[in-house]
Amino acid sequence: MTIPVVQGVAVDSPQPYQSYGHQQTQHQQQQAPLYPQATAPQEEYGTGASNFLDGKIYTPQELQEVRQSPKKQFQDVFWAVLFWMHLAGIIGFCVMNLATGNGAQAQGGLQLGDILFVSGVCGLVALGLSTVSLQLMQSMPEAMVQYALIFSCLLNLVMAFFAFVAGNIVVAGFGLLAFAISCCYAYAVWHRIPYAAVNLKIALTGVKANMGLTFVAFIFMALGFGWSILWFMGLGNSLDGSSLVVVFFLFLSYYWTHEVLKNTMHVTSAGVIGTWWFAPAEANRFWAPALSDSLFRAVTYSFGSICLGSLLVAIIRSLRALEHYTRENEDFAIVRCVIQCILSCIESIIEYMNRWAYVYVGLYGFNYIEAGRNVITLFQNKGWSSIIADDLASNVLLMISIGIGVATGLVGMLIGWSDPNLFSALGFQNGSGPGFLVGFLVGFLFASVYLGVVDSAITTVIVCYAEAPAEFQMNHPELAAELAEAWAKAWPGLMG
Numbered sequence: 001m002t003i004p005v006v007q008g009v010a011v012d013s014p015q016p017y018q019s020y021g022h023q024q025t026q027h028q029q030q031q032a033p034l035y036p037q038a039t040a041p042q043e044e045y046g047t048g049a050s051n052f053l054d055g056k057i058y059t060p061q062e063l064q065e066v067r068q069s070p071k072k073q074f075q076d077v078f079w080a081v082l083f084w085m086h087l088a089g090i091i092g093f094c095v096m097n098l099a100t101g102n103g104a105q106a107q108g109g110l111q112l113g114d115i116l117f118v119s120g121v122c123g124l125v126a127l128g129l130s131t132v133s134l135q136l137m138q139s140m141p142e143a144m145v146q147y148a149l150i151f152s153c154l155l156n157l158v159m160a161f162f163a164f165v166a167g168n169i170v171v172a173g174f175g176l177l178a179f180a181i182s183c184c185y186a187y188a189v190w191h192r193i194p195y196a197a198v199n200l201k202i203a204l205t206g207v208k209a210n211m212g213l214t215f216v217a218f219i220f221m222a223l224g225f226g227w228s229i230l231w232f233m234g235l236g237n238s239l240d241g242s243s244l245v246v247v248f249f250l251f252l253s254y255y256w257t258h259e260v261l262k263n264t265m266h267v268t269s270a271g272v273i274g275t276w277w278f279a280p281a282e283a284n285r286f287w288a289p290a291l292s293d294s295l296f297r298a299v300t301y302s303f304g305s306i307c308l309g310s311l312l313v314a315i316i317r318s319l320r321a322l323e324h325y326t327r328e329n330e331d332f333a334i335v336r337c338v339i340q341c342i343l344s345c346i347e348s349i350i351e352y353m354n355r356w357a358y359v360y361v362g363l364y365g366f367n368y369i370e371a372g373r374n375v376i377t378l379f380q381n382k383g384w385s386s387i388i389a390d391d392l393a394s395n396v397l398l399m400i401s402i403g404i405g406v407a408t409g410l411v412g413m414l415i416g417w418s419d420p421n422l423f424s425a426l427g428f429q430n431g432s433g434p435g436f437l438v439g440f441l442v443g444f445l446f447a448s449v450y451l452g453v454v455d456s457a458i459t460t461v462i463v464c465y466a467e468a469p470a471e472f473q474m475n476h477p478e479l480a481a482e483l484a485e486a487w488a489k490a491w492p493g494l495m496g
Helices: 015-030 049-054 060-068 077-100 112-139 141-165 169-208 212-239 244-278 289-298 303-325 330-364 368-382 392-418 432-467 469-475 477-490
Strands: none
Touching: 060 330, 077 212, 077 244, 077 303, 112 141, 112 169, 112 392, 112 432, 141 169, 141 392, 169 244, 169 392, 169 432, 169 477, 212 244, 212 289, 212 432, 244 289, 244 303, 244 330, 244 432, 244 469, 303 330, 303 368, 330 368, 330 432, 368 432, 392 432, 432 469, 469 477
């Protein structure tokens, strides 16, 4: 009995596999084993530069060999070193500013304890609602996708309405145009909802089998929250009077670190869900071996690839922040025009590539360029370019995150109403408004982090189904049957 290997999960055949019993034995009697016995992985250390320039396209047979005998190889090392050097420098600068009193200081005797209390209550409510939402999505995935599609249309209409009330006719016109386009899109893709619903159900099944992923996600969220506080307190005053170059690099540091944290979680989730797809016995409990292995690889061997892709997105985010920073200064009109042109050309390309490339980073440990080229080549060869453009399942997560944000916002508003002096240090005589804002932001953030794991799982499921549907049929026959039926209805002209 042999098992496939994803990202270095090379172990002896575990006892739980015997539970598949007769069905799996019959399957293997009809054909040769898909994966020969994995050998112990060999330790290798890449230079980073040669890997970055290589960008090799792997054949299906070579991908099988990577799964059989994964290599422990540090990828894109230069970018990992650059990230750690930048982070050490920024943290040192922040600490020095705070020690000398040059950092941003709290103004007006801010009642931080009361605000943290509101945030804590709203966070607990968001956590409970997010947990309930997982069960809700699993019990009625098709209806949730339908609601999300309708919600996205109505959201554009609501935005147009508020723009019209505010007297901004141009924005209201664009909102109505977006509403009309979204309605046409909903009509065109409505028959694909069952396929998106099954993808969502499969992703939720994989996540619920590995709930430790959500625990890791909240650890990364806490790190991101701490980084934001340190950056704003340590560098807040450095933005005033600084040159545009200095401001840009300060923004770049902020966004790069946040992107690294987010994408490390994405790569970890891809490795775990990939293992659940190929070797479910290694990914079937709260803290399974797949989670430890995937997390370790994400923060070591694949960390350079994560830093590289994150840097590309961070540059876009920093340019956008810089454009906003100079918006009120007419002297920088040309700079803003150049920034807008750059963003329009590269933003969608980089974000699109990152989402799929990091799945291959998590599955195989490829460097960033190899991962991007191979996953896009996979979809092109399968004729799936239009399929991966449909993001119906992810719309559900956005809808739920907004809904949870509104619910926790109401909780925050209630707390603020009960104590009018709660936000008085900030100049608010009525605590309801700021209470709602704090509650909404906390709830939306918690829900986005919690459900972001599901989004990563959806992306991984699509990649794995394109690459290895037979393995899914062998390991998860009931889910595979549902997916095949939904696929035939949504894409009758393509084979899964």
